[in-house]
Amino acid sequence: MIKNTRKILITGSAGFIGYSVSVKLLERGDNIIGIDNHNDYYDPKIKDARLDRLAKYSNYQHYKVDIGNKKNIDDIFQNHKPQKVINLAAQAGVRYSLKNPLAYISSNVVGFTNILENCRNHKIENLVYASTSSVYGANTNMPFSEHHSTDHPLSVYAASKKSNELLAHSYSYLFKLPTTGLRFFTVYGPWGRPDMALFKFTKAILEDKPIDLFNNGKHSRDFTYIDDIVDGIIKTLDNPSSGNVDWNSDEPTLGLSKAPWSIYNIGNSKPVQLMDYVTALEKALGKKAKTNFLPLQPGDVPDTYANVDKLKNEFNYTPSTSVVHGVSNFVKWYKDFYKK
16 A cells, blocks of 8 residues: 555546556555446457456446546546546547547547546646557657657547647646646557457467468567556656646747646657567467468558657656567466467
8 A cells, every 4th residue: 555545537447558557556555436438449348357357446436438428527527536637548549540530539539628628627636648659650750759740640540649639738738737648659468459469460370360461561569568558657647747848849939838748658669570579479379370461551650669768767667578578478368368
């Protein structure tokens, strides 16, 4: 137990990252109000299993609510009066945004604005929210830095998360609401999302089916293990932004007082070639993959690489999990969860 435990509202608490953060905060003694809409974007079985584990904690309370429903969100804030908020609820996925863009506007723009309004009205001490490495879009300057322009997103998903950063800045400036955006880089690990590559690859290999490798397998990704992500989220949650604004280099310096707003990359800062990722998975499974090599998907970027100096310097963020170790942990969890 920690001293001075806090009441923290976490949206997307039955999701991959939300569940993992919730467990860590519950175990240190914080009181968590969890919100999740339990949509069927991916198999809800895994969300139900995460929630079953959260429900065992006496300091956890759950609401099956969509953040796009303003009245329900208003009521939860009014009834519980949280001190801090972590917003992880979002319609995720680059490729799905090509098929159903309105889902991204409803959850990622309207829903996020509902969260901001309540944080403003209830004088929340700190709002930490999920952004994404996808905001870097057409930028090819590696490694991606918070100083780089993010004005050319390549998907509706990326554009919706860029809007979160801009809306957060407006609220921080106008209402002195401390906000911290975290640009996640390819998060993976136990209890992960079935729509992501590691999950799909593992399932296909075990079922002796081929895996799809886009851009003919010529991708590199800054794969970031879930424990390292959780560590960064909690570090920023415990230390509200005081106004460390980094303007893009192509924007003019504005003669305005600083807003309590910050943006950080949160990644492993060690990009891995996709084929090496597959090799690590084959080793963990003890089985070779069958492969389909396909062209680059619309909305995808060939490579990602996070410069995490800012998060490291300000919060002593030190990601430490190798892909070999992380993939092995995932495979052990997967086989146990699905009884493989």
